[in-house]
């Protein structure tokens with residue numbers, strides 16, 4: 001992550017949205033979110049190339065995951081309740097529908113799907129998984145909760161012709 | 175139609191026939207051969223490519239279904255590169271649903287009864303009902319454990335009750351029997367003064383017995399749930415004065431002054447009988463454990479949150495830490511005789527605790543060995 005930047009994100013930087021938008025409220029159109037993410041990707045790819053851009057999104061997602069976990073989730077819960085808490089909050093914030101397919105707590109290895117994903121659901125086939133940001137987001141949440149490092153790989157995505165995003169979550173090897 | 179077309183057509187027809195007959199391997203084999211034999215002669219490569227993809231998906235779908243039908247979830251659904259082919263993506267959906275369902279059953283097995291299944295209408299209704307009944311069963315089990323606990327506690331209290339009867343009724347009775355025996359056998363050899371003394375001792379013994387019996391009776395009525403709360407409003411000072419009349423005699427015997435420190439205009443909402451029993455018991459104890467010439471103070475003030483706080487303090491022998499921790503507990507033996515051998519059972523304090531808590535209040539004690547004791551209790555007025 002950046003070391004010479006003066007800015008360091010804090011949850012408070014999101015501001016008091018209710019106060020600021022008494023009429024429009026806390027929600028916005030998903031298209032606006034995607035517009036921002038994909039135009040940013042466009043510019044970054046042109047300046048940094050695709051690989052660095054992917055890393056950029058993973059890192060940003062990680063930071064977001066850590067902060068989301070700190071401020072929204074209840075880290076004092078046991079794993080099962082934490083999973084339920086996470087699913088509830090992802091639904092509440094309109095991020096997606098989380099389901100576990102496999103969970104091996106001994107190996108800390110998980111297979112989970114995110115239906116109606118905020119980033120990619122409904123996107124046409126492109127041959128690549130789009131959800132780098134989500135990979136980082138999940139890794140950040142898991143890191144904040146367990147204090148361990150995780151590798152998260154999106155193995156299915158709307159971008160690869162699937163109808164739900166599927167993530168393999170494993171302990172980082174190093 | 176040229177000859178290539180005819181050949182291709184008849185080969186494709188054979189392949190389709192194999193597929194219809196379920197002979198997928200033969201169809202695949204035939205298709206491979208066809209590509210090999212006709213090779214560059216094929217005039218519509220896109221048609222052939224689509225046909226190949228169709229057979230491939232059909233094959234993978236069939237393998238997938240065979241494995242799923244045999245209960246093996248460790249299998250890949252057919253690939254659907256690029257097309258979002260609805261009928262193919264449904265294989266993946268089925269696979270995902272089955273994996274998630276498996277995970278849910280594992281969670282339920284671990285005791286997570288909050289899971290809700292939403293897959294296969296009738297199945298999920300039945301499944302969710304099953305979880306619901308498991309949840310009810312678990313709740314019932316928890317209740318049974320609680321009730322069992324309660325029963326064991328009650329049983330322990332019953333045991334204590336009997337041991338109190340056995341132990342504490344015995345001593346006054348022994349004295350009683352002794353005096354009456356002496357009087358019956360040697361009545362003529364005693365002077366009138368001696369007989370008078372004995373009669374006085376008998377009276378004290380009978381009073382102690384009576385007080386103990388009263389407490390036992392009240393306690394057993396609480397245990398059987400026969401005592402309900404009956405609150406009314408009244409001025410406190412006259413009531414306290416009246417209650418303390420019953421301890422005057424024992425206080426006078428030990429030359430102990432009983433001081434009442436209650437504001438004149440302070441009124442209270444409480445159960446008169448419960449309050450009387452509590453104050454009487456605490457005052458009796460205070461006198462018991464205070465030596466000749468001491469002082470006992472009964473006070474009441476309007477405390478925090480509109481509750482009335484009582485205190486009964488004495489200049490007596492106090493209590494050590496070990497004894498303090500055992501007070502108010504049925505299963506601990508706390509009785510010790512008073513400073514002049516007055517009998518004491520510890521039952522009075524249990525009664526006080528029951529009565530105070532029944533009225534929503536709290537009872538506690540502050541004491542140091544040799545420094546006297548102060549018992550506090552509150553009666554909320556909300």
Ligand SMILES: [Zn+2]
Pocket residue numbers: 117119120121129130131154156157158159164165
């Ligand atoms: Zn995706």
